[in-house]
Amino acid sequence: xxxxxxxxxxxxxxxxxxxxxxxxxxxxxxxxxxxxxxxxxxxxxxxxxxxxxxxxxxxxxxxxxxxxxxxxxxxxxxxxxxxxxxxxxxxxxxx
Amino acid sequence: xxxxxxxxxxxxxxxxxxxxxxxxxxxxxxxxxxxxxxxxxxxxxxxxxxxxxxxxxxxxxxxxxxxxxxxxxxxxxxxxxxxxxxxxxxxxxxxxxxxxxxxxxxxxxxxxxxxxxxxxxxxxxxxxxxxxxxxxxxxxxxxxxxxxxxxxxxxxxxxxxxxxxxxxxxxxxxxxxxxxxxxxxxxxxxxxxxxxxxxxxxxxxxxxxxxxxxxxxxxxxxxxxxxxxxxxxxxxxxxxxxxxxxxxxxxxxxxxxxxxxxxxxxxxxxxxxxxxxxxxxxxxxxxxxxxxxxxxxxxxxxxxxxxxxxxxxxxxxxxxxxxxxxxxxxxxxxxxxxxxxxxxxxxxxxxxxxxxxxxxxxxxxxxxxxxxxxxxxxxxxxxxxxxxxxxxxxxxxxxxxxxxxxxxxxxxxxxxxxxxxxxxxxxxxxxxxxxxxxxxxxxxxxxxxxxxxxxxxxxxxxxxxxxxxxxxxxxxxxxxxxxxx
Numbered sequence: 001x002x003x004x005x006x007x008x009x010x011x012x013x014x015x016x017x018x019x020x021x022x023x024x025x026x027x028x029x030x031x032x033x034x035x036x037x038x039x040x041x042x043x044x045x046x047x048x049x050x051x052x053x054x055x056x057x058x059x060x061x062x063x064x065x066x067x068x069x070x071x072x073x074x075x076x077x078x079x080x081x082x083x084x085x086x087x088x089x090x091x092x093x094x095x
Numbered sequence: 096x097x098x099x100x101x102x103x104x105x106x107x108x109x110x111x112x113x114x115x116x117x118x119x120x121x122x123x124x125x126x127x128x129x130x131x132x133x134x135x136x137x138x139x140x141x142x143x144x145x146x147x148x149x150x151x152x153x154x155x156x157x158x159x160x161x162x163x164x165x166x167x168x169x170x171x172x173x174x175x176x177x178x179x180x181x182x183x184x185x186x187x188x189x190x191x192x193x194x195x196x197x198x199x200x201x202x203x204x205x206x207x208x209x210x211x212x213x214x215x216x217x218x219x220x221x222x223x224x225x226x227x228x229x230x231x232x233x234x235x236x237x238x239x240x241x242x243x244x245x246x247x248x249x250x251x252x253x254x255x256x257x258x259x260x261x262x263x264x265x266x267x268x269x270x271x272x273x274x275x276x277x278x279x280x281x282x283x284x285x286x287x288x289x290x291x292x293x294x295x296x297x298x299x300x301x302x303x304x305x306x307x308x309x310x311x312x313x314x315x316x317x318x319x320x321x322x323x324x325x326x327x328x329x330x331x332x333x334x335x336x337x338x339x340x341x342x343x344x345x346x347x348x349x350x351x352x353x354x355x356x357x358x359x360x361x362x363x364x365x366x367x368x369x370x371x372x373x374x375x376x377x378x379x380x381x382x383x384x385x386x387x388x389x390x391x392x393x394x395x396x397x398x399x400x401x402x403x404x405x406x407x408x409x410x411x412x413x414x415x416x417x418x419x420x421x422x423x424x425x426x427x428x429x430x431x432x433x434x435x436x437x438x439x440x441x442x443x444x445x446x447x448x449x450x451x452x453x454x455x456x457x458x459x460x461x462x463x464x465x466x467x468x469x470x471x472x473x474x475x476x477x478x479x480x481x482x483x484x485x486x487x488x489x490x491x492x493x494x495x496x497x498x499x500x501x502x503x504x505x506x507x508x509x510x511x512x513x514x515x516x517x518x519x520x521x522x523x524x525x526x527x528x529x530x531x532x533x534x535x536x537x538x539x540x541x542x543x544x545x546x547x548x549x550x551x552x553x554x555x556x557x558x559x560x561x562x563x564x565x566x567x568x569x570x571x572x573x574x575x576x577x578x579x580x
Contacts, residue, residue, distance in 0.1 A: 008455070015413060015458040016420075016435065017451060018443030027455055030513055034456065037514060038402040041472050044479065051474030054303050054333070055481055055530025056289045056554055061332040075196040081427035090422055091434040 001035040003028050098123040099259040103316040107164045110157055117167030121150035121211050124169045128260045131580045135236045137255040139174045141214040142181050149211040164319045166209030171255040171264040174215040175222055177296040178202055185298050186230035187220045189425045189445035199296020201307050201324045208323045213261050217251030220447045222272055222300045224248050225519045228510045229449040238578035243503040246276030253280045256310050264310040269301050270404055271523025273308045274535040278498030278547020281537040283317045284310045288554050289530035290335035293328030301411035304527040313574050314565040318342035345558035348569040351385035353492045360397035361496035361522050369541030374497045377538040377548045384566045396479045400525035406460045406473035413457030481529045488553040497522055498535045498547035532557050536564040537573035
């Protein structure tokens, strides 16, 4: 699988990951090489094999819907880069 | 007596008999850290003030005749495990100034057992790597040869134990990150069954694979730390409800009645000859101790483990790391044109090259048009790998393999070649894919560099792993050798 620069840029956009031109080129080469090696998986016959999402699966883990203690707002906000009057401050979402 | 060489069980005995105090012990370790950490660089953050305070507290507890085997014993916590009030960086620029408002469950449990926390262990950024060279701050060094890597990603935690800067440490293991550095540094490392130890407060990398576990100087200590950290946690819905046993009861120096298998596929092409020989002779030793060994086991899907892992883990990582958007915590690019631009710049400047590579790989495997061919295919292969383990465990109590195809490699040797780096985890990845437990125990040296033996068990088969490792350890003296620093 050879990736193009455009495909690398499209993936970066999906991940909202900024990349400079050198990074795009390096990732294009490295990801192409890695994906080529992973084509080995296509050799495996997986007809009628279900996928595993969790190796040690627990089903329907339920608990009572009871309110417990929460962290105080000032502690939750303490690591926020921008905050104002007890809220996270974000940039304009709609322009 | 060199206090820094003590194991947990040795130190606990001296503390209980009042032959030493926790404060003396802690001071000795702080001196040791001052002396050797410039060489090995195990610590991202040293929490010396907290350690001294905890040591005094522990001495009070012991004077009252209370306490546990871990009371007053110095430990290191990997820097992706949240510690309230002590910065938790994941060795990333993204979290360089992040101070958690709460403790991870394992930290709550260890604090309740009287831990003295010396500091936070260096790691590959967000636990992505096999050498600790992907730390955004500095690489850690192997105490057996400072020009070589200690393994990773729990390199700092492992080095702190191997270099006698702590008695024990916690690491995390997503594809080998406890076991491979344990093998590279000649200490004991255990990745428990998925769900045995709570992941609450462990910064998520690949949630279906991540597991916290101990790094210790011997197998007895491994059992003691497991006793402290195992068990169900209502805050982690993937944690297993089964009550944990007393792991120290598995420390039996006799393997009669146990059936062990040695799967051929783990002796991979390109494996260093000395490593394969060391593991073969270790299995002969296990037979001498009474185990019945089958050297001809085959797990044919093992060869697909690497590819399946490096699709599944980055896919989960790409979703987990989407949260670092510069809003709630962490690095945040301030100069930007708009919201999207700020987000892109935050990730661009906050993440290092390996993290970016994995986010891109995972985004690719999950994207429209490739999901079936990559992610879904890998999850189906995961089923096959798991089934092969299930079948093997119908015949065997445990499997024995090497930890890594080579001894520790040189710093810089693989850092620019991601595939070569990924290959150093080829023996450890399938275990996380299957969710089963596995332990690394020192099994010899090749040209003065450590070799680790991996013992793999069935789900919740930690007791068997400890028994095999303990019997082997009692019959050998690899764990008594110390690096010169």
